[in-house]
Amino acid sequence: MKIAAKQFALYGFHDTKISMIVKEANVTQPTFYLYFKSKEAIFQELIDLFKAKLDMRVEQSRLSSGIEAAGLLQRISNNIALIFQLFQENEQIARIGFFLSEDAIEIKKQMAKQIEENLTAEVEEGYFHSNVDLSIIASAIVGVIEHLTLTKLWAGLKTPEELSQDITRLFLYGLIREDN
Amino acid sequence: MKIAAKQFALYGFHDTKISMIVKEANVTQPTFYLYFKSKEAIFQELIDLFKAKLDMRVEQSRLSSGIEAAGLLQRISNNIALIFQLFQENEQIARIGFFLSEDAIEIKKQMAKQIEENLTAEVEEGYFHSNVDLSIIASAIVGVIEHLTLTKLWAGLKTPEELSQDITRLFLYGLIREDN
Amino acid sequence: MKIAAKQFALYGFHDTKISMIVKEANVTQPTFYLYFKSKEAIFQELIDLFKAKLDMRVEQSRLSSGIEAAGLLQRISNNIALIFQLFQENEQIARIGFFLSEDAIEIKKQMAKQIEENLTAEVEEGYFHSNVDLSIIASAIVGVIEHLTLTKLWAGLKTPEELSQDITRLFLYGLIREDN
Amino acid sequence: MKIAAKQFALYGFHDTKISMIVKEANVTQPTFYLYFKSKEAIFQELIDLFKAKLDMRVEQSRLSSGIEAAGLLQRISNNIALIFQLFQENEQIARIGFFLSEDAIEIKKQMAKQIEENLTAEVEEGYFHSNVDLSIIASAIVGVIEHLTLTKLWAGLKTPEELSQDITRLFLYGLIREDN
DNA sequence: AATGAATGAGTATTCATTCAT
DNA sequence: AATGAATGAATACTCATTCAT
Numbered sequence: 001m002k003i004a005a006k007q008f009a010l011y012g013f014h015d016t017k018i019s020m021i022v023k024e025a026n027v028t029q030p031t032f033y034l035y036f037k038s039k040e041a042i043f044q045e046l047i048d049l050f051k052a053k054l055d056m057r058v059e060q061s062r063l064s065s066g067i068e069a070a071g072l073l074q075r076i077s078n079n080i081a082l083i084f085q086l087f088q089e090n091e092q093i094a095r096i097g098f099f100l101s102e103d104a105i106e107i108k109k110q111m112a113k114q115i116e117e118n119l120t121a122e123v124e125e126g127y128f129h130s131n132v133d134l135s136i137i138a139s140a141i142v143g144v145i146e147h148l149t150l151t152k153l154w155a156g157l158k159t160p161e162e163l164s165q166d167i168t169r170l171f172l173y174g175l176i177r178e179d180n
Numbered sequence: 181m182k183i184a185a186k187q188f189a190l191y192g193f194h195d196t197k198i199s200m201i202v203k204e205a206n207v208t209q210p211t212f213y214l215y216f217k218s219k220e221a222i223f224q225e226l227i228d229l230f231k232a233k234l235d236m237r238v239e240q241s242r243l244s245s246g247i248e249a250a251g252l253l254q255r256i257s258n259n260i261a262l263i264f265q266l267f268q269e270n271e272q273i274a275r276i277g278f279f280l281s282e283d284a285i286e287i288k289k290q291m292a293k294q295i296e297e298n299l300t301a302e303v304e305e306g307y308f309h310s311n312v313d314l315s316i317i318a319s320a321i322v323g324v325i326e327h328l329t330l331t332k333l334w335a336g337l338k339t340p341e342e343l344s345q346d347i348t349r350l351f352l353y354g355l356i357r358e359d360n
Numbered sequence: 361m362k363i364a365a366k367q368f369a370l371y372g373f374h375d376t377k378i379s380m381i382v383k384e385a386n387v388t389q390p391t392f393y394l395y396f397k398s399k400e401a402i403f404q405e406l407i408d409l410f411k412a413k414l415d416m417r418v419e420q421s422r423l424s425s426g427i428e429a430a431g432l433l434q435r436i437s438n439n440i441a442l443i444f445q446l447f448q449e450n451e452q453i454a455r456i457g458f459f460l461s462e463d464a465i466e467i468k469k470q471m472a473k474q475i476e477e478n479l480t481a482e483v484e485e486g487y488f489h490s491n492v493d494l495s496i497i498a499s500a501i502v503g504v505i506e507h508l509t510l511t512k513l514w515a516g517l518k519t520p521e522e523l524s525q526d527i528t529r530l531f532l533y534g535l536i537r538e539d540n
Numbered sequence: 541m542k543i544a545a546k547q548f549a550l551y552g553f554h555d556t557k558i559s560m561i562v563k564e565a566n567v568t569q570p571t572f573y574l575y576f577k578s579k580e581a582i583f584q585e586l587i588d589l590f591k592a593k594l595d596m597r598v599e600q601s602r603l604s605s606g607i608e609a610a611g612l613l614q615r616i617s618n619n620i621a622l623i624f625q626l627f628q629e630n631e632q633i634a635r636i637g638f639f640l641s642e643d644a645i646e647i648k649k650q651m652a653k654q655i656e657e658n659l660t661a662e663v664e665e666g667y668f669h670s671n672v673d674l675s676i677i678a679s680a681i682v683g684v685i686e687h688l689t690l691t692k693l694w695a696g697l698k699t700p701e702e703l704s705q706d707i708t709r710l711f712l713y714g715l716i717r718e719d720n
Numbered sequence: 721a722a723t724g725a726a727t728g729a730g731t732a733t734t735c736a737t738t739c740a741t
Numbered sequence: 742a743a744t745g746a747a748t749g750a751a752t753a754c755t756c757a758t759t760c761a762t
Contacts, residue, residue: 491709506686
């Protein structure tokens with residue numbers, strides 16, 4: 001599965017051939033089918049693996065958010081950093097689950113929904129003003145995470161902490177100079 | 181090309197078969213090769229078409245931004261709306277160029293660079309504070325546009341204007357209540 | 361036809377495409393079919409053209425052979441030179457008729473038969489001894505002409521006269537030193 | 541490979557279809573590609589097989605020529621007979637390598653060179669006179685072998701021994717009556 | 721648990737040829 | 742006399758998958 005993940009992440013679904021996977025694994029093609037029902041099946045397994053890790057991390061992030069006594073910015077930033085860390089530690093299956101799979105849309109939708117719930121709670125707690133559509137904000141956050149992961153994190157240009165700090169600050173305070 | 185765009189957008193590159201394109205076009209396979217060198221070639225043509233439209237729109241957006249005397253928020257919002265409108269009017273080739281193609285990364289990088297330049301100018305003009313990395317902001321904006329296009333615009337849930345208004349406000353002022 | 365001859369000679373039957381012929385001729389494909397029934401047909405026409413020229417030349421050679429009063433070697437050599445000259449002056453159709461076509465075998469068989477008749481006559485006139493099979497000699501002569509045309513004449517290494525002199529001497533006197 | 545050789549020899553490269561080869565072999569098309577990289581590849585393999593056999597035989601012929609104590613004519617005749625026997629025993633790959641392939645010219649050139657070397661040696665030993673160009677003689681011998689193989693040997697009209705005897709005598713003593 | 725050997729079903733591409741104008 | 746536009750029929754090659762051992 002590691003080898004498959006690597007190749008799927010590298011070449012995409014169609015351009016990854018079973019023959020190449022088994023060659024790198026030093027087994028034969030029938031052996032592959034001993035362990036996986038089909039090419040789709042192993043791909044789906046990798047997606048599910050990613051989903052599970054993502055779900056776990058999101059759960060974790062919610063908990064850690066409640067526990068901490070840090071400032072609002074730091075708390076949110078920490079939560080987002082956890083997501084980036086997940087992507088960093090599981091680049092290959094993240095590529096598959098979050099970018100290559102057809103489930104990606106659903107996974108992101110789920111993630112956005114989660115974020116929206118959190119935001120709603122925070123609005124109710126009076127942290128945020130409420131004159132923007134929270135579903136848009138949530139979706140925007142997902143888009144930002146997604147794209148920064150690809151262009152900054154996986155490119156090795158930024159750490160999870162840098163990224164989460166910057167985007168949290170952006171999302172909280174915006175770009176406008178205070179004196180404007 | 182319209183038919184090809186439709187099918188590529190719907191099924192992706194590999195799962196779009198020439199036989200299906202020509203069937204819907206009511207011509208035979210050799211006819212296809214009369215007009216396009218290969219499957220790759222027509223795909224690339226569609227990408228290039230999208231690139232051209234995007235470049236033109238970005239150019240347009242820069243000009244209109246300079247001319248207008250509207251408020252900062254409205255000016256930026258208008259620019260972003262133009263991009264969303266492009267995606268709305270050209271959903272299929274946008275899907276191909278912005279999501280399906282291998283050039284997508286490069287196209288987005290280009291777009292982010294463009295946005296970064298604009299931001300840099302605005303920072304110099306004193307509109308924005310400068311304690312965030314502008315390349316991250318630019319990348320974030322691309323991510324937001326990309327993801328909102330997919331989940332809100334193309335889902336028919338929001339108009340270009342709504343989206344651009346909301347995300348401009350978000351990016352300018354952030355989520356924090358003024359009195360926080 | 362000139363253009364077709366050139367391309368057939370250069371690329372062979374299968375690798376010569378009608379599309380290439382008409383492109384070089386600056387006409388369209390339907391125009392080709394206005395003048396030739398099919399690809400096979402024009403190929404056959406070129407073969408027939410070669411056949412006609414070859415027949416004419418062989419006829420000529422027989423006549424000239426009777427008229428001349430030169431020595432035996434010179435007479436035979438002249439006849440063979442005429443054949444080489446034909447190949448030299450009509451390289452392209454000769455390539456087609458003598459090397460590329462499926463009629464080539466038949467054409468050569470015909471040529472060998474002609475030569476055999478001549479040899480038989482000369483044997484009867486007492487010029488040659490008769491302890492070798494004349495059909496083999498005739499066939500050998502064809503083989504020699506064929507191969508020297510390809511390797512020496514068309515390679516520009518030898519003239520028709522040089523070739524015919526050398527092979528006539530060889531066929532008449534052999535390689536053995538006189539004092540052996 | 542036997543079946544492929546048969547079909548290539550019979551129909552030529554282009555008119556031999558993989559589908560026909562595999563049909564006669566009672567396997568499917570993918571099975572073909574399990575053993576051969578492409579149509580060109582199997583064709584080349586057959587050519588190489590012929591080349592190898594030819595080289596071996598030529599080597600053999602040179603050795604046997606040195607050892608034997610037989611008369612000059614018999615020795616040369618035996619050598620040539622060995623070549624004819626090769627063609628007889630390997631008709632199909634000989635057809636491919638010597639007549640159908642694009643390597644044929646090179647193979648024959650090589651063979652002619654070999655023969656020329658032998659002749660040069662024999663001239664130096666004083667057996668032959670030297671007033672003819674030996675490269676022409678060598679090329680002529682190749683032409684004779686080539687053509688007699690096609691018209692006499694493979695037609696079943698002559699045996700290797702008959703052919704080699706006759707052409708050796710021809711090349712050594714010529715056609716002229718001794719008393720001429 | 722593993723594999724050597726095989727295949728069903730596709731899939732892009734080519735090329736001689738023709739039809740309507 | 743000429744052509745723009747189209748096609749019928751092939752054809753080499755690929756790849757996920759399976760069967761017998």
